[in-house]
Amino acid sequence: MVFYIFGAIGFVIALVWYYMARSRPEQHPWISPNELEMITNQRSISKDDKNVKAPWRRFIKNGQFWAIGIQYFFVAYMTTMFMIWLPTYLQEARGFSLNHMGIAASFPWLAICLCVLTGGGISDRLLQQGKSLMVARGYTAIFGLAIFIVSIYFAAYTDSSWGSVFWLSMALGSLGLPVVTSWAVAADKGQEYAGSVSGWMNLWGNLGGVASPVVCGWFAQNMGWNTALLVNIVPIAMAIVAWYFIKPDQPINC
Numbered sequence: 001m002v003f004y005i006f007g008a009i010g011f012v013i014a015l016v017w018y019y020m021a022r023s024r025p026e027q028h029p030w031i032s033p034n035e036l037e038m039i040t041n042q043r044s045i046s047k048d049d050k051n052v053k054a055p056w057r058r059f060i061k062n063g064q065f066w067a068i069g070i071q072y073f074f075v076a077y078m079t080t081m082f083m084i085w086l087p088t089y090l091q092e093a094r095g096f097s098l099n100h101m102g103i104a105a106s107f108p109w110l111a112i113c114l115c116v117l118t119g120g121g122i123s124d125r126l127l128q129q130g131k132s133l134m135v136a137r138g139y140t141a142i143f144g145l146a147i148f149i150v151s152i153y154f155a156a157y158t159d160s161s162w163g164s165v166f167w168l169s170m171a172l173g174s175l176g177l178p179v180v181t182s183w184a185v186a187a188d189k190g191q192e193y194a195g196s197v198s199g200w201m202n203l204w205g206n207l208g209g210v211a212s213p214v215v216c217g218w219f220a221q222n223m224g225w226n227t228a229l230l231v232n233i234v235p236i237a238m239a240i241v242a243w244y245f246i247k248p249d250q251p252i253n254c
Contacts, residue, residue: 012039015041018218020216021208022031022093026040027041036097041199042172043223047113052192052193054193054197055193056196056198059193059196059197059252060199062252063108063245064189064199064245064247064252065197065251065252067242067243067245067246068182068185068186068189068197068200068201068246068252069200069201069203069204069240070204070238071141071178071182071238071239071242071243071246072182072201072202072204072205072208073204073205073207073208074208074235074236074239074242075145075175075178075179075182075205075208075239075240076204076205076206076208076209076212077209077211077212077235077250078148078172078175078208078232078235078236079112079172079179079209080121080208080212080213081176081212081213081216081232082108082109082168082172083087084212084213084216085216085217085220085228086105086108086168087101087102087105087215088220089106089220089225089228089229090104090161092166093225094161094164094165095161096161098131104161104162104165107165107166107168107169108165108168108171108172108173109172110169111169111170111173111176112172112175112176112179113171113176114173114176115144115173115174115175115177116176116179116180117141117176119144119176119177119180119181120180120181120184122140122180123136123137123140123181123184124136124182126140132248132249133188133248134247134249135248135250136181137182137184137185137188137248138181138185138243138244138246138248139179140244141177141182141243142178143177144174144175144176144177144178144209144238145174145175145177145178145239145240146173146240147170147171147174147177147235148174148175148236149233149236149237151167151168151171151174152167152168152171152229152230152233152236153170153230153233154167155170155171155229156171156225156226156229156230158245166216176241178243182201183198183201185246185248186201188248188251189248189250189252190249190251190252191247191251193216193252197252216228216232219231
């Protein structure tokens with residue numbers, strides 16, 4: 001029944017999207033004149049309807065373009081690990097029953113939900129205060145990644161089962177900062193090619209999602225759950241390094 005219920009919800013969402021979505025803000029009947037003026041005055045995309053092809057050859061030769069994808073590979077690698085292995089970890093390593101595991105496993109996802117919401121607001125607030133995109137996007141993401149490293153360490157070594165849930169919630173929640181700023185920086189740097197830059201970044205994220213269940217499963221089976229958690233400090237540290245190569249203040253098509 002779970003599949004049927006969520007499938008039905010999907011149809012409802014598709015219908016809502018079909019009736020509410022428009023290609024451009026100016027085509028939507030609900031938009032106010034003030035909101036439309038704010039959007040059109042600040043957007044960097046072309047105002048006409050001509051099709052502009054992304055300069056992929058130039059993008060591929062750009063190190064920042066690769067850095068955007070690589071950092072998101074590691075971020076999505078980690079979020080997928082939580083999605084796939086968190087229930088198993090809580091049962092096998094922390095001794096949670098099936099019922100209690102369901103409750104415990106919800107807290108990390110609640111944490112990232114709240115962090116994505118507040119992180120986006122914080123990033124925009126920093127921009128409004130005159131901070132650079134590197135501060136508002138880059139350092140915000142790096143801060144979240146650093147919190148993850150600390151949290152995953154304590155999640156592995158704490159003796160308390162619910163203490164581990166707390167630190168796992170901190171770890172996954174902190175990834176909300178690089179998640180939300182990654183999508184923002186794809187638009188910042190891509191400008192009128194934001195869709196192409198976002199697609200490239202998401203490609204790497206999906207590749208990370210492919211690798212994560214296999215790699216984490218291997219470490220858990222052969223080296224134990226503590227190692228399976230702690231080894232993730234390495235890819236997150238590499239994501240931090242990648243952010244210094246992105247240079248959010250510089251458009252990628254320059």
